[in-house]
Amino acid sequence: MKDYNFLAGQIRDKKSYLCVGLDPDPLKMPGDFSRNDLPLYLFSKAIVELTHEFAVAFKINVAFFEAYGPSGWEQLAMTLSAIPKECLIILDAKRADIGNTSARYAQYYFEVLNADAVTLHPYMGLDSLDPFLCYAHKWSAILALTSNPGSADFQLQPMREGLFLYEKVIQTFAAHPNPHIMFVCGATHPEAFSSIRNLCPDRFLLVPGIGAQGGDLEEVIRRGRNDDGGLLINVSRGICYPDGDRPFDESVKELAFGYQRRMARVSFGS
């Protein structure tokens, strides 16, 4: 059971907010993996083995598996079982539907695949996410302010009552009694983190947008952390697809270690 206190403890122990994003792309991975029958699994497993000592969570991008049909789903299940028990497993599925349909997704992710967390769209409102939120010890990561330019189209539009839409989303779900709700807030909006922390001082934030998308790691930590850590900072392409000519294993490990060291320096004084 990877509950709130367990996650806060892992962050303290590992001096890390690092969530490694698994977006296995056969066109970008080394040929040793892509020439195999199970490229998605073998590549993801390698990344997990190289980085888990520096990471407190892994975020699995479901689309990259779903795109390969039944075999992709088999490799997804295999990937979950390759992740060490102490790391939070986040399925980045971005689902949400009416209640009886959301219940199908929730049961499959939480009970069959045994993931710890899933990412969710808030657009359909509270009752659409209830089937996820009613799992007392599973995490729901609700999209609030995403890292892409399109976040300006709706999320950053002002409501009549004075809040931006993303703030209204946070306010609505932050009132829920389940402590295992976190919000997805992109590192590409550092100026928003103070307002986010005012609305939900005690919630974890899942932060994409570091690395390839240009977010500033140190600024996100200074503005976004709370007393329990309160951050999971995701890096996908910036760890899994290294540039340069050095051996893949060495590069991936050093990139993950580099992120952990920077996190430790800002937050844990070492």
Next chain:
Amino acid sequence: MKDYNFLAGQIRDKKSYLCVGLDPDPLKMPGDFSRNDLPLYLFSKAIVELTHEFAVAFKINVAFFEAYGPSGWEQLAMTLSAIPKECLIILDAKRADIGNTSARYAQYYFEVLNADAVTLHPYMGLDSLDPFLCYAHKWSAILALTSNPGSADFQLQPMREGLFLYEKVIQTFAAHPNPHIMFVCGATHPEAFSSIRNLCPDRFLLVPGIGAQGGDLEEVIRRGRNDDGGLLINVSRGICYPDGDRPFDESVKELAFGYQRRMARVSFGS
């Protein structure tokens, strides 16, 4: 290629807006199906065979297949190939992610599974849906005003500029040059259909919420139709899971025929 004119023609020819929703649930289907190895496929195929002469579209609820893992996805692909060529195939997947991830979903649904349409969450904005919208002859069904009570939480909240959020969503995407964008608007909000038609007179609307959820079929047609038809009215539970003691086949067929007759009476004078 099931483009705008083809769909409008089908509606005229069949005198029907009917979209039959496939939510195959082994706990609710007759035992002949649920005791089989491929219950999702065989049940869906039976519904398709019994109802296709009255329907212009089928909406496949992806969660009901995804919940069964790799076998579910095999049965999903088989179900798609059981649908007659003249009917629009809508994958009710409710996806959306940042661009490179949405591109994975779009390619799998449109090119591998060869679906005609997919349902999408608008929350992440225009660039998150671009990988779907750039298929000139495939349909994107964007959630606007959904049929569930939670539609009040965000979709029906007023923006500072005066529109409700769902109206802002419609306004934003209605300006897109691809005519194959439709909006999901629930039959449980009949009062909203006039405003919706003002914002997008020429778009198709995909309307859930008839039957089990209590929407009024005749009112939706009168308020929502346009010169090209402009409506796909979905019925899932109200056709696939008949009450009473009559034979399953007979009941399903008669329920679908009943909806088509009511549609013809209101819209096509017969």
